Amino acid sequence: MQKSPSRTKFRNWRNLEFNRQRKFSKSAVPKSGNPKNQTQASSLKSRLLIVWAILFAAGLGLAFNLYRLQIMEGEKLTKRARSQQMVNLRPFMPRRPVVDRNQTILALDRPVYTLYAHPKLFNQSKEEVAQKLAPILNRDVNKLIKIFESKPSGIVVANGIGENIADRLISFRLNGLEFIQKYSRLYPQDDLVANVVGYVNLDRRGQAGVEYSQEKLLERSTQTISLSRAGNGALMPDHAPEGFLHFDDLKLQITIDSRLQRSIRTVLKDQVNRFQAKRGAVIVMDATDGSLLAMVSYPTYNANEYSKADIALFRNWTVADLYEPGSTFKPLNVAIALENGVIKPDDIFDDPGTIKVADRTIKNAEINSFRRINIAQILQQSSNVGMVKIIQRMKPTLYYNWLEKLGLGQKVDTDLPFEVRGRLKSQEKFLGSTIEPATASFGQGFSLTPLQLVQLHGALANGGKLVTPHVVKGLIDSQDKIHYSPSLPAPRQIFSSTTTQKVIDMMETVVSKGSGKASQIKGYSIAGKTGTAQKASPNGGYIPGARITSFVGIVPAEAPRYVVLAIVDEPKGANAYGGTVAAPIVKSVMEVLIPLEKIPPNQKVTGKK
Structure with a gap:
């Protein structure tokens, strides 16, 4: 009696599946006596120990570093942080005026300005700007135009501009003009008392007369203040002492009439x-x-133009x-x-x-x-x-x-x-x-x-x-x-x-x-x-x-x-x-x-x- 094809196919599939499962079971369960398998297990264990050792050492290092930062160097680092967060300022204080026995002003500090031009920011043509500035600055229009054409920004147009002139220029509301303020020593009497009062140099130090001998009386005392600084560097005046920008109204009076x-x-x-x-x-x-x-x-000499004078005249x-x-x-x-x-x-x-x-x-x-x-x-x-x-x-x-x-x-x-x-x-x-x-x-x-x-x-x-x-x-x-x-x-x-x-x-x-x-x-x-x-x-x-x-x-x-x-x-x-x-x-x-x-x-x- 012949066997049917379906029965034959089923028997062959069952034999193949039985052989596959048998092979898998043999490979999954190693034999204890195999040296190769023992070596592999030992290597795996060593690698685990090394990893744990590294992690442990790293933890000890972090703990020691934390101890060093918090305990050993804590005070030093705190001071450094505060110095980075604070800024020390010494506000500029004008020199005291000098007056004569009748209160006539002989010397005083006045604010003056340096005028910078940035032609690339002009909202008017260079010619129009020059025509507005020239009569006030007493400059030639064509020369100002050449100056404006020399470079696009950062041009020094004039130094030592008085407040009245600066106010007139600011009133024009011209873009591209920058005014930097500073103080300059003015001697209203010119050469009248130069041999007595003297003069100060560009560093604002007295070089002759009472400007030199009475330097300590003429310099106003200023205190250095500490202000906190924000993360972007901006100053925070919350802790500034009250009135630190105010100064006394004292004047040095001399006996000269x-x-x-x-x-x-x-x-x-x-x-x-x-x-x-x-x-x-x-x-x-x-x-x-x-x-x-x-x-x-x-x-004698004009104290306002001391640089033009004979140096021998500075000695009284x-x-x-x-x-x-x-x-x-x-x-x-x-x-x-x-x-x-x-x-x-x-x-x-x-x-x-x-x-x-x-x-x-x-x-x-x-x-x-x-x-x-x-x-x-x-x-x-x-x-x-x-x-x-x-x-x-x-x-x-x-x-x-x-x-x-x-x-x-x-x-x-x-x-x-x-x-x-x-x-x-x-x-x-x-x-x-x-x-x-x-x-x-x-x-x-x-x-x-x-x-x-x-x-x-x-x-x-x-x-x-x-x-x-x-x-x-x-x-x-x-x-x-x-x-x-x-x-x-x-x-x-x-x-x-x-x-x-x-x-x-x-x-x-x-x-x-x-x-x-x-x-x-x-x-x-x-x-x-x-x-x-x-x-x-x-x-x-x-x-x-x-x-x-x-x-x-x-x-x-x-x-x-x-x-x-x-x-x-x-x-x-x-x-x-x-x-x-x-x-x-x-x-x-x-x-x-x-x-x-x-x-x-x-x-x-x-x-x-």
Whole structure:
């Protein structure tokens, strides 16, 4: 019997399936005794251990790093984070203004602007923008157009634009213009007080005058503040101290009177030019306290344009240069002799016109012989011979000690910068030759500054006290209340008031009868002394033909208070003397000073009772 095809197919499929399952079961269940299978299992286990070891080590590393960051370096990192989150700012503070005794502004900070142009942002044509800017900036239209065409952005058009001009330009509402603000020092009086006030450089540091010597008073104190910063770098003023941008309204007031200063400048300039002199100076001091009402030098410079000036003009030569005072020192020598009792006011001296000292012959300057003259006449005629005879009555050692007592060879210690020390020969050299005391008797052989001579004559005017010449009054507010006054050395008594009054009386005759007649003012008594000295050479000896003329006046003579010194350096002409060059300057100064300080006329001179 034949088998059917379907039964045969079923049996073959069952055998194939049975064989497949049997083969699978054999491969899935390894035999324990197979070395190959054991190696594979061991390798798998090792790999698992390595992975776990790596993970464990990484966890230990993370834990140690967390410990280091949080515990070991936590404080340091906290500070670093805070420094990144905070920014320290020191706000800009303008310098304090400088004003004179009458509140006239002499120096102040003002906002100015630098104008940048960005032509690519213009909303009008370059020609239209140039036509609007040119008349305000005082520039040529075509030149401005060329500037705008030079590059598309970042063009500096003008520096130092004032607020009024900047406001006009801003009112045009032109796109592409940028104004960068900064502060600039302005000196409204130009060259009027440049030798006293000085100037500041581009770094806003004082370089001369009180701008230099009073830097600490002029710089407003500012505190450094810390502000937090947002993630985008923007400042967050939440923790800013209240009012940190506000500053005081204090001003530095000086003792100079601009009205007097301006009048003196005109007179001094005219006289220097008239005699074709090298330079000139005038100092006015209140002898009661040493305050300087005026200090004028010519030539001078404009503090607003200091970069154009001769650098030599930055030094105020009345405090920075030495000269031999000549006959203007004679009243001080008379005071020394009177104080030591070696002369009396009515003593008479014989003056033949010349006197021989050692191997030198000393002569009078203008008139050969005065014959018999008293002390007042010695000053009136400026007799060199008479002065030599007066000093010869003193022991040289005593005389030298008195010159040192007056402060010769020392500084005045004023509040103006660059002061130099006077020169007085050593005691050994001074006492080693009889010619040294003789030449010193008429103001030569030693040197001092013009300001020191004013200080010494101030002692004659105030009853014998050496005061400190100064220009700084102090810091004042908008209500004129003084917040700070500098402490000055106490006045030092060097002469008795009796001695100084005798010398002042003699000096009054110099103006009324002697070489100082050119300084007379009707109705007022003035004490004075002329001076015409040879000019010392830096290489020793004297410059041939060069002289320095001066006149010192004291007003009013009946109640001495104000000292006025005028000096003209190297005037030209045969008639160039202290009485002809400097005395007229002092007269003009006093004619302005008298009404300003309300000095009453002398009743004896006017005849009023």
